Amino acid sequence: xxxxxxxxxxxxxxxxxxxxxxxxxxxxxxxxxxxxxxxxxxxxxxxxxxxxxxxxxxxxxxxxxxxxxxxxxxxxxxxxxxxxxxxxxxxxxxxxxxxxxxxxxxxxx
Numbered sequence: 001x002x003x004x005x006x007x008x009x010x011x012x013x014x015x016x017x018x019x020x021x022x023x024x025x026x027x028x029x030x031x032x033x034x035x036x037x038x039x040x041x042x043x044x045x046x047x048x049x050x051x052x053x054x055x056x057x058x059x060x061x062x063x064x065x066x067x068x069x070x071x072x073x074x075x076x077x078x079x080x081x082x083x084x085x086x087x088x089x090x091x092x093x094x095x096x097x098x099x100x101x102x103x104x105x106x107x108x109x
Contacts, residue, residue, distance in 0.1 A: 002059035002087040004106075006099040011049035012041040055099050059091040 027038040043049045064080045066072045072080070085108055092106040 001061045002084060002091050003056060004088060004092050004095070005054055005056045006095070006101055007052045007054040010052045011054075012043050013050070014041055053099070057091055057095045059087050062087060 027040065030036075030038045044051060062080075062083055064076075064083065066076050088108070089106055096102055096104060096106075
């Protein structure tokens with residue numbers, strides 16, 4: 001079932017200046033050593049999130065096909081992923097203006 005939570009990306013801010021100043025420092029060393037990202041972020045009082053509304057919208061359940069239950073082929077997985085992303089984009093576009101995000105686009109990378 002596709003769903004999207006509006007407002008989540010606005011809970012924290014990321015400063016480009018902080019990112020550049022620490023790009024080769026301690027965070028970089030931790031990222032390289034453990035293979036995980038160590039983001040630099042800020043909220044209301046440093047680590048606490050900014051108070052913004054979070055609104056969850058739910059889409060219709062997807063009817064996905066699998067010829068052998070429990071053993072999807074690569075093609076079936078790719079088709080399911082494409083169907084989910086298409087439904088997610090449709091859900092985002094249908095509700096973005098309602099929650100104040102009319103000027104934004106959903107980027108799935």
